[in-house]
Amino acid sequence: MDAYIAVDAGGTQIRTALFAAGAQEITPLVRQSRPTRSKPAAFDVLTSAIEEIWPEDMTVCGIGVAVPGLLNPATGVICFAANIAGWEDFPLKDKLETYFDVPAAVGNDAKMAALGEWQYGSGVGHQNLIYITISTGIGSGIICNGQLLLGESGLAGELGHITVIPENGPMCGCGKRGHLEAIASGTGIARYAAEQLANGRASILKSNHPSAREISEAARQGDELSIEAFERAGTYLGRSLADMLHIFNPSILIFGGGVTKSADLMFDAIHAAIEDNVLSPDYSNCLVITYAALGDDAGLQGARGLAEMSFPVK
Amino acid sequence: MDAYIAVDAGGTQIRTALFAAGAQEITPLVRQSRPTRSKPAAFDVLTSAIEEIWPEDMTVCGIGVAVPGLLNPATGVICFAANIAGWEDFPLKDKLETYFDVPAAVGNDAKMAALGEWQYGSGVGHQNLIYITISTGIGSGIICNGQLLLGESGLAGELGHITVIPENGPMCGCGKRGHLEAIASGTGIARYAAEQLANGRASILKSNHPSAREISEAARQGDELSIEAFERAGTYLGRSLADMLHIFNPSILIFGGGVTKSADLMFDAIHAAIEDNVLSPDYSNCLVITYAALGDDAGLQGARGLAEMSFPVK
Numbered sequence: 001m002d003a004y005i006a007v008d009a010g011g012t013q014i015r016t017a018l019f020a021a022g023a024q025e026i027t028p029l030v031r032q033s034r035p036t037r038s039k040p041a042a043f044d045v046l047t048s049a050i051e052e053i054w055p056e057d058m059t060v061c062g063i064g065v066a067v068p069g070l071l072n073p074a075t076g077v078i079c080f081a082a083n084i085a086g087w088e089d090f091p092l093k094d095k096l097e098t099y100f101d102v103p104a105a106v107g108n109d110a111k112m113a114a115l116g117e118w119q120y121g122s123g124v125g126h127q128n129l130i131y132i133t134i135s136t137g138i139g140s141g142i143i144c145n146g147q148l149l150l151g152e153s154g155l156a157g158e159l160g161h162i163t164v165i166p167e168n169g170p171m172c173g174c175g176k177r178g179h180l181e182a183i184a185s186g187t188g189i190a191r192y193a194a195e196q197l198a199n200g201r202a203s204i205l206k207s208n209h210p211s212a213r214e215i216s217e218a219a220r221q222g223d224e225l226s227i228e229a230f231e232r233a234g235t236y237l238g239r240s241l242a243d244m245l246h247i248f249n250p251s252i253l254i255f256g257g258g259v260t261k262s263a264d265l266m267f268d269a270i271h272a273a274i275e276d277n278v279l280s281p282d283y284s285n286c287l288v289i290t291y292a293a294l295g296d297d298a299g300l301q302g303a304r305g306l307a308e309m310s311f312p313v314k
Numbered sequence: 315m316d317a318y319i320a321v322d323a324g325g326t327q328i329r330t331a332l333f334a335a336g337a338q339e340i341t342p343l344v345r346q347s348r349p350t351r352s353k354p355a356a357f358d359v360l361t362s363a364i365e366e367i368w369p370e371d372m373t374v375c376g377i378g379v380a381v382p383g384l385l386n387p388a389t390g391v392i393c394f395a396a397n398i399a400g401w402e403d404f405p406l407k408d409k410l411e412t413y414f415d416v417p418a419a420v421g422n423d424a425k426m427a428a429l430g431e432w433q434y435g436s437g438v439g440h441q442n443l444i445y446i447t448i449s450t451g452i453g454s455g456i457i458c459n460g461q462l463l464l465g466e467s468g469l470a471g472e473l474g475h476i477t478v479i480p481e482n483g484p485m486c487g488c489g490k491r492g493h494l495e496a497i498a499s500g501t502g503i504a505r506y507a508a509e510q511l512a513n514g515r516a517s518i519l520k521s522n523h524p525s526a527r528e529i530s531e532a533a534r535q536g537d538e539l540s541i542e543a544f545e546r547a548g549t550y551l552g553r554s555l556a557d558m559l560h561i562f563n564p565s566i567l568i569f570g571g572g573v574t575k576s577a578d579l580m581f582d583a584i585h586a587a588i589e590d591n592v593l594s595p596d597y598s599n600c601l602v603i604t605y606a607a608l609g610d611d612a613g614l615q616g617a618r619g620l621a622e623m624s625f626p627v628k
Contacts, residue, residue: 070594070596079596127466128465128466128470142561144458144459144461144463144465144470145458145461145463145464147458147459147461149458149459149562150459150563151442151458151562151563151564152441152442152563152564152565152600153563153596153600154563155560155563155594155596155597156442156458156560156561156562156563157561157563158560158561158593159560159561161557161560161593162557162560162561163553163556163557163591164480165480166478166479166553174593174594176591176593239477239480242477243475243476243477246469246470246472246473246475246476247470247471247472247473247476247561248463248465248470249464249465249466249467249468249469249470249471250465250466251466277477277490279472279475279488279490280384280469280488282384282393282467282469283469286466286467
């Protein structure tokens with residue numbers, strides 16, 4: 001029997017799972033989690049976690065790995081991985097193939113989550129899909145005509161880094177100003193609330209630098225500033241998504257990430273901004289807007305999908 | 315011998331051409347142009363122009379048509395065609411197939427021009443390409459991973475209608491405000507100059523409502539306002555294109571359309587804005603930025619490419 005190994009190499013933990021080839025079940029046969037920043041280097045943690053789930057009675061056809069950061073999917077070299085020390089210009093694909101003697105493929109974690117949602121989650125059956133994950137940052141993955149959008153060197157699909165405040169916008173994690181991520185991520189929402197508090201705005205928020213979660217809780221208690229902070233993020237998201245409808249004309253938008261736990265605080269604003277900004281109702285009439293179904297497993301499922309696509313059973 | 319018929323159904327003229335199947339030559343075997351708004355209806359003009367070039371000694375494998383406007387490439391129904399009266403909800407594909415008894419396919423003219431440049435022009439050999447045409451409006455066509463980007467119902471790739479001035483931007487031809495087309499097209503350049511003249515700006519421009527061409531001529535004579543009008547358009551274009559690099563990670567950007575005759579007036583600004591706004595030099599380092607090679611024939615060549623792809627020789 002044939003199987004695939006999927007890895008979600010996150011900044012806090014490395015998770016591995018074994019899947020039977022061709023199975024539609026989203027539950028893995030076995031799984032293993034380990035903290036990324038334990039004593040041995042991340043690659044050693046990774047190889048031991050894989051060894052632990054390596055099947056004795058099945059043939060492993062390939063390994064798929066989701067990595068948070070910039071990488072080249074063709075060469076499998078990680079340019080850098082967020083919060084994983086030592087993975088700068090790191091040839092992860094080659095190292096895994098040498099170690100385990102099976103083929104390996106690597107992908108960006110947000111793109112892998114999009115792939116997972118497309119193949120096993122909310123996006124099943126769609127051919128044109130935008131997945132956007134909103135947490136500390138904003139990541140995304142796009143399926144065009146039944147293919148994951150990668151671009152020439154795997155750098156496509158960075159919706160978080162489109163410019164939405166062209167003049168003097170807030171600083172983004174990438175070092176540029178005015179990007180969507182700087183405004184509509186959890187970090188952006190928290191920054192806006194802190195700015196307003198510093199300007200003397202009244203609020204029940206206790207900290208001068210509240211977290212997105214604290215702002216969400218205050219919003220639920222009716223705090224005007226906190227409600228506004230989420231609605232403002234929703235408006236910017238909706239405007240950018242209207243642009244993305246003009247560009248990709250998808251049949252489904254899927255929202256994932258931690259901030260979607262507060263989605264009710266911004267979804268009205270997102271919907272209103274899409275409707276206000278869309279060129280023609282033809283773009284939004286048949287559009288499904290929904291949440292990710294796989295939760296924290298989206299990246300792992302995407303890594304599995306990547307392995308299945310890259311190394312089909314002969 | 316097998317052949318294809320290509321049609322560029324423009325608002326001022328309908329052009330038809332016959333191409334030998336599989337030939338790499340960009341020169342058609344025969345061609346025919348007719349004014350669109352002559353006495354008979356546009357569809358009758360179209361059918362007579364096709365009849366005139368219909369070959370006696372070759373088999374026509376299919377007809378490809380480029381149309382300026384909104385259409386559904388799957389059904390071949392034109393929602394509306396700019397400057398072609400009577401083509402509202404017009405089933406062009408079905409009508410052509412019934413009339414000529416050969417298969418037909420239709421595509422948006424900017425997307426067909428992108429396809430033409432990709433298959434026979436400046437984009438040959440690239441798999442990830444953005445084509446942008448700047449004239450009265452801004453059109454575009456995108457090739458992702460060797461496929462024309464159409465989206466779920468053929469409405470994708472409308473780069474002219476992304477929002478670049480979110481608050482109180484100028485009115486776009488589509489009825490929304492602040493779109494790239496409203497700012498960086500010939501119309502947008504002319505509007506900006508007229509606004510500045512109305513504000514009392516000094517200029518050698520004679521008219522209070524100069525055309526983009528008049529502004530271009532004045533810029534070449536050193537007129538400060540005219541130079542600024544083109545540079546401003548270039549800056550907005552460059553910023554939007556930086557966003558598009560983050561989204562598509564193409565290997566080539568191709569500029570077409572009438573305003574590119576004044577490209578020297580805005581290319582420095584375009585390049586500077588791309589460099590200023592791009593997330594990482596990885597997006598621009600290996601990027602080719604160039605002009606369309608096929609001129610006015612890009613749409614016709616794209617219609618030919620569409621026919622060849624849609625109806626391959628058996």
